[in-house]
Amino acid sequence: xxxxxxxxxxxxxxxxxxxxxxxxxxxxxxxxxxxxxxxxxxxxxxxxxxxxxxxxxxxxxxxxxxxxxxxxxxxxxxxxxxxxxxxxxxxxxxxxxxxxxxxxxxxxxxxxxxxxxxxxxxxxxxxxxxxxxxxxxxxxxxxxxxxxxxxxxxxxxxxxxxxxxxxxxxxxxxxxxxxxxxxxxxxxxxxxxxxxxxxxxxxxxxxxxxxxxxxxxxxxxxxxxxxxxxxxxxxxxxxxxxxxxxxxxxxxxxxxxxxxxxxxxxxxxxxxxxxxxxxxxxxxxxxxxxxxxxxxxxxxxxxxxxxxxxxxxxxxxxxxxxxxxxxxxxxxxxxxxxxxxxxxxxxxxxxxxxxxxxxxxxxxxxxxxxxxxxxxxxxxxxxxxxxxxxxxxxxxxxxxxxxxxxxxxxxxxxxxxxxxxxxxxxxxxxxxxxxxxxxxxxxxxxxxxxxxxxxxxxxxxxxxxxxxxxxxxxxxxxxxxxxxxxxxxxxxxxxxxxxxxxxxxxxxxxxxxxxxxxxxxxxxxxxxxxxxxxxxxxxxxxxxxxxxx
Amino acid sequence: xxxxxxxxxxxxxxxxxxxxxxxxxxxxxxxxxxxxxxxxxxxxxxxxxxxxxxxxxxxxxxxxxxxxxxxxxxxxxxxxxxxxxxxxxxxxxxxxxxxxxxxxxxxxxxxxxxxxxxxxxxxxxxxxxxxxxxxxxxxxxxxxxxxxxxxxxxxxxxxxxxxxxxxxxxxxxxxxxxxxxxxxxxxxxxxxxxxxxxxxxxxxxxxxxxxxxxxxxxxxxxxxxxxxxxxxxxxxxxxxxxxxxxxxxxxxxxxxxxxxxxxxxxxxxxxxxxxxxxxxxxxxxxxxxxxxxxxxxxxxxxxxxx
Numbered sequence: 001x002x003x004x005x006x007x008x009x010x011x012x013x014x015x016x017x018x019x020x021x022x023x024x025x026x027x028x029x030x031x032x033x034x035x036x037x038x039x040x041x042x043x044x045x046x047x048x049x050x051x052x053x054x055x056x057x058x059x060x061x062x063x064x065x066x067x068x069x070x071x072x073x074x075x076x077x078x079x080x081x082x083x084x085x086x087x088x089x090x091x092x093x094x095x096x097x098x099x100x101x102x103x104x105x106x107x108x109x110x111x112x113x114x115x116x117x118x119x120x121x122x123x124x125x126x127x128x129x130x131x132x133x134x135x136x137x138x139x140x141x142x143x144x145x146x147x148x149x150x151x152x153x154x155x156x157x158x159x160x161x162x163x164x165x166x167x168x169x170x171x172x173x174x175x176x177x178x179x180x181x182x183x184x185x186x187x188x189x190x191x192x193x194x195x196x197x198x199x200x201x202x203x204x205x206x207x208x209x210x211x212x213x214x215x216x217x218x219x220x221x222x223x224x225x226x227x228x229x230x231x232x233x234x235x236x237x238x239x240x241x242x243x244x245x246x247x248x249x250x251x252x253x254x255x256x257x258x259x260x261x262x263x264x265x266x267x268x269x270x271x272x273x274x275x276x277x278x279x280x281x282x283x284x285x286x287x288x289x290x291x292x293x294x295x296x297x298x299x300x301x302x303x304x305x306x307x308x309x310x311x312x313x314x315x316x317x318x319x320x321x322x323x324x325x326x327x328x329x330x331x332x333x334x335x336x337x338x339x340x341x342x343x344x345x346x347x348x349x350x351x352x353x354x355x356x357x358x359x360x361x362x363x364x365x366x367x368x369x370x371x372x373x374x375x376x377x378x379x380x381x382x383x384x385x386x387x388x389x390x391x392x393x394x395x396x397x398x399x400x401x402x403x404x405x406x407x408x409x410x411x412x413x414x415x416x417x418x419x420x421x422x423x424x425x426x427x428x429x430x431x432x433x434x435x436x437x438x439x440x441x442x443x444x445x446x447x448x449x450x451x452x453x454x455x456x457x458x459x460x461x462x463x464x465x466x467x468x469x470x471x472x473x474x475x476x477x478x479x480x481x482x483x484x485x486x487x488x489x490x491x492x493x494x495x496x497x498x499x500x501x502x503x504x505x506x507x508x509x510x511x512x513x514x515x516x517x518x519x520x521x522x523x524x525x526x527x528x529x530x531x532x533x534x535x536x537x538x539x540x541x542x543x544x545x546x547x548x549x
Numbered sequence: 550x551x552x553x554x555x556x557x558x559x560x561x562x563x564x565x566x567x568x569x570x571x572x573x574x575x576x577x578x579x580x581x582x583x584x585x586x587x588x589x590x591x592x593x594x595x596x597x598x599x600x601x602x603x604x605x606x607x608x609x610x611x612x613x614x615x616x617x618x619x620x621x622x623x624x625x626x627x628x629x630x631x632x633x634x635x636x637x638x639x640x641x642x643x644x645x646x647x648x649x650x651x652x653x654x655x656x657x658x659x660x661x662x663x664x665x666x667x668x669x670x671x672x673x674x675x676x677x678x679x680x681x682x683x684x685x686x687x688x689x690x691x692x693x694x695x696x697x698x699x700x701x702x703x704x705x706x707x708x709x710x711x712x713x714x715x716x717x718x719x720x721x722x723x724x725x726x727x728x729x730x731x732x733x734x735x736x737x738x739x740x741x742x743x744x745x746x747x748x749x750x751x752x753x754x755x756x757x758x759x760x761x762x763x764x765x766x767x768x769x770x771x772x773x774x775x776x777x778x779x780x781x782x783x784x785x786x787x788x789x790x791x792x793x794x795x796x797x798x799x800x801x802x803x804x805x806x807x808x809x810x811x812x813x814x815x816x817x818x819x820x821x822x823x824x825x826x827x828x829x830x831x832x833x834x835x836x837x838x839x840x841x842x843x844x845x846x847x848x849x850x851x852x853x854x855x
Contacts, residue, residue: 202680203641289681291644298643298651308640391638395691398602398632399655402624545605 021127021137025114025144033148036106037155040099040183044156045163048091052168061085072334073364076227077490082250088164088171092179092249098491100243101219103152103187108211110148111194115141117204119281128280138195138275142268145191153184171249179248185260189239190215192267199274202283209315216319220326223365229333239263301401301409308387309380309410313417316376317424323372324425324449327365328432331358331440358438362429362448363515369429370452370507371486373421374459378478380414381463385474388467389549403542411464411534418456422449440514448513454523454530455485455506461530461537468540471547481506553616555580555702555733556601561610563596563757570596572757573610578750580701583724583734585744587837588754594737595635597754598706601735602632614702628657631695635707637687639679645690646675652694664697670719684711696723703727705736709743721746741833751833753840760840769830772839773806778818779825790814 055061065085075081078097083089115138118124128137157180164171171179193211201207218238225234225241235241236259245256274284297303335358384407387393396406426449433440463478470477485505492502502508509526511519556578563571570593578584588594599605600612603623612619614626639648653659668675671689679687688711695703703724709717724747727734738744744751745765752762761768773794780801787796787805791813796805801824807814811828818826831839 288678290677292676293644293646293650295647295650298647299654301655304640304651308642311642391634391636392640394602394604394632394634395639395652395694396655397604397623398630399627399652400624400657401655543606546599 019140021124021132022140022143024127025118025141026147027144028114029110029145029148030151032106032110033151034155036103036187037152039102040095040152040156041159043099044091044095044160044179044183047094048087048163048166048169048171051090052087052166058085061090064090072228073361076223076330076334076361076365077368079222079226079244082247087169088175088249091169091171092182092247094491095179096182096243096246096248098487099183100186100240103184104190104215104218104240106152107149107187107190107192108194108197108215109208111145111191112198112204112207112211113194114145115195116198116201116207119198120204125280133276134278134280135272135276138199138272142192142195142271145195146188149184149188149191152187153180156180156183175249175252178246178252178254181257182243182246182248185243185246185257186240189260189264189267192264192271195271196267196274199271199278200283200285202281202285202287206283209312213315213319216323220323224326224330227330227334227361229330231330301396301406302413304396305409305413308383309413309417312379312383313376313420316372316379316417317421320369320372320421321424321428323369324428325432327362327369328429328434328438328440328445329436331361331365331429331433332436332438334358334361358433358440359444359514362433362440362445363512366425366429366448366452366513367486367489367507369422369425369449370455370510371482373418373425373452374456374482374485374506376417376421377414377456377460377463378475378482380410380417381460381467381478382475384410385467385471388471388546391548393546397546404538407464407467407538407541411460411538414460415457418453418460419450421456422451422453425449425452444514447518451510451513451518451523454526455510457530458506458526458533459485459530461533464534464537465540466537468537468544471544472549552579554578555582555615556584556735557611557613557616558597558601559611561597561600561612562608563593563600563605564608570757571600571607574754574757574759576752576759576762578733578735580733581728581731582750583728583736583748585748585751586735586737586754587741587744587751588737589841592754593757594754595706598632598704598735598737601704602627629700630702630704631656631698631700632704633691633695633706633708635710637684637691639687639690641680642678644676644678645673645682645686648679648690649675649694649697653697656698658698660697660699663699664693667693667696667723670723671716685713685716688712689716692720692723696727699727699730700732702733702735705734705738707738708736709738709740717743741837745833753837755840761836765833768836772831772836773808774811775804775829775831775835776807776811776814777802777804777827778823779803781822781824783821785817785821787814787817790817 055064062085065081065083079093079100081089081093084093118141124137128134132140157177160171160180161173161176163169164173164176190211193214194207197207197210197214198204201210218240221234221238222240222244224231225238226232226244235245239260242256242259245253247253247256278284297307393406397403423446426446427442429449430440430442430445433445459478459482462481463474466474466477485507488501488505489507492505492508506526509522511517511522554577556576558574558576561571561574561576562569574593574597576597586594586597596605600607601614601619603619603626606620615629617626619626643651649664653664667673671693673686673689673693677686679690682690688708692708695705709720712720721743724734724736728747734747736744736748748765750762750764751768752759754760780803784798784801784803787793787803792807792809792811793814794806794808796803805814
């Protein structure tokens with residue numbers, strides 16, 4: 001066939017011409033899996049060694065266990081603690097709670113990038129014209145993704161086993177391998193989720209959005225299950241709950257691998273069969289290709305920014321609203337599980353909250369709201385950068401739109417979206433609480449919602465600054481600031497990080513409202529710094545070359 | 550003021566990092582002219598255009614459009630121009646009609662009747678979303694968006710990329726209309742037949758400097774004429790004839806280039822029993838290739854009678 005002759009030329013490996021997709025995907029997935037394997041390994045090792053160094057005596061460890069073993073808010077965020085009076089138990093708890101989410105996000109992004117992203121970029125077209133079919137290619141890509149997951153697991157397992165040999169840590173090799181498996185389990189499932197979403201959606205962004213919605217739902221269900229509000233059975237209803245049920249190190253339950261493997265298998269089968277039924281470049285879910293003209297917004301940069309941001313912001317607003325409803329709904333029941341012991345209070349106060357009751361639970365869980373709202377900001381920074389890099393922005397700038405006006409329009413629209421996100425979070429948390437008669441005042445919760453807007457504005461300002469100064473690094477910097485801030489605030493409170501480190505977190509600056517009243521002065525300063533940084537970014541943007549990727 | 554050039558560049562240099570792209574470019578395009586900008590990939594054509602549009606900044610030198618500085622007075626300059634990129638990068642979620650509406654609004658001026666005429670001429674369906682358009686249809690969209698404002702200056706960077714031959718005709722027709730209305734056109738193109746058909750003046754860019762500029766007639770005059778002679782009997786040696794170069798012999802056919810007067814060559818040919826004689830002016834392609842020192846590909850083409 002002529003097509004064979006054309007496409008075999010660029011393929012170097014002649015040995016298995018049919019396995020090119022698997023090879024290419026495996027190479028990329030393994031590279032990314034190795035990077036995150038190192039991150040996992042460092043996280044596990046630092047947890048174990050940090051704990052062993054910080055809590056030297058058994059008394060200190062028992063005290064810690066008593067504190068966190070009785071804290072529903074921490075449970076809801078990270079998952080239930082088992083045997084955290086031992087180094088191994090603590091390491092397993094903390095690593096699993098954080099890394100299962102990190103792994104899921106990685107899996108989701110890697111799965112959609114390597115399937116839908118490669119297809120979007122047109123690279124599959126050349127490959128599929130060769131000796132493979134769409135179905136076989138999807139199967140091969142999944143094999144490639146599996147190689148990535150295997151790399152992640154291997155690195156994590158090696159380091160865990162090595163650290164486990166230390167007399168201070170004591171995790172035997174078998175337990176270490178199972179622990180690493182538990183850490184990689186959510187990554188495996190969400191790689192498959194990403195692969196399936198890549199069949200359903202027509203673009204990589206859309207696929208990532210579908211996968212993100214699935215992950216958000218899984219996380220919300222897991223949070224309710226772990227909130228001690230009487231929904232523990234829900235743990236079996238969410239993949240993230242299955243990962244918890246593995247209980248590595250403390251009391252391993254390999255049976256929980258069954259639903260994990262089952263779900264992965266179902267997703268894989270669905271992915272392969274759907275790949276065979278659709279056209280290359282098309283999606284399974286129908287996408288409208290034509291529409292009536294809706295031009296009322298399209299008269300300038302502000303209107304265009306609203307129009308472009310609207311679908312994404314609507315998705316985030318729905319997610320934030322749903323999350324607000326959930327935490328409001330369970331707050332009262334969960335707060336009953338928070339003891340009023342001074343140690344528990346001290347532990348929560350590391351996260352800024354104090355006292356007892358539903359507001360304390362909300363004070364801690366609003367950290368997630370702050371993260372979600374700030375994610376709107378990072379998403380819009382990435383979108384603005386993409387508009388420049390793709391050349392779409394050229395269409396405006398060669399007409400009568402000055403540069404400052406385009407970027408300012410985008411920043412103003414994003415700021416409005418942040419405020420909307422905060423208000424929705426507060427209002428929905430109130431609504432959820434009201435349905436359970438938790439007696440939370442409306443304005444307290446709306447105030448808490450506004451409170452989380454301040455760090456998001458700062459993140460947006462940092463994003464605008466990098467857009468102006470170093471555009472190619474804008475996405476990674478903004479997401480980096482956000483991820484760092486979130487992890488520092490989440491982990492720092494538990495292991496008692498140095499306050500200099502804690503202060504680098506944008507979230508650590510704000511009061512843990514609604515547990516305590518918002519500190520509007522601090523919020524004002526954050527917003528002012530954010531606006532000033534953004535202004536510098538806008539000025540820098542007007543004075544540089546436009547840059548592609 | 551009618552003599553003020555529409556485009557004026559003086560000693561413009563541009564480097565990306567340590568890579569120099571433009572190395573002292575001087576260029577002037579008077580009003581009403583259709584100017585073609587030629588050069589190989591990477592010669593600096595798109596960089597020049599992006600500088601003129603204020604999307605990137607010159608490392609040194611000065612670029613003006615209608616006497617307005619391309620950096621500091623970009624918006625003022627853009628009021629009177631329209632630009633078509635070689636690749637249409639548009640917002641995939643907007644429809645064609647919405648895109649035209651938006652681009653018209655941010656330009657501030659649209660000839661609605663002419664827009665509708667262009668939509669018909671380019672056989673364009675504005676109801677689809679941009680993501681559903683083919684490459685050619687996206688290109689039509691940005692062409693219509695630029696032409697519909699009837700700007701004083703059209704800046705076109707390989708504008709017919711992806712258009713089929715019928716649409717290429719529609720494009721040429723539109724450019725002829727623009728010329729008749731006195732609009733200035735700055736066209737960067739790889740399609741030399743397009744340039745020959747449309748342009749008054751040509752500039753050839755090589756390694757960031759303009760190596761040749763003039764009307765096609767001027768450029769042809771300065772370059773060699775190609776002559777092909779077929780002889781009845783033995784083939785004379787033409788290499789010593791004044792003005793003649795690049796002599797090639799294939800059997801009884803001789804091909805050569807002549808610069809200046811053809812009289813010495815004609816005398817030799819007449820004395821040698823020439824049977825058939827063809828001569829022609831160099832095509833733009835040959836002029837172009839001559840500037841890049843690779844005319845070899847053309848040897849196989851028989852010259853057409855002139």
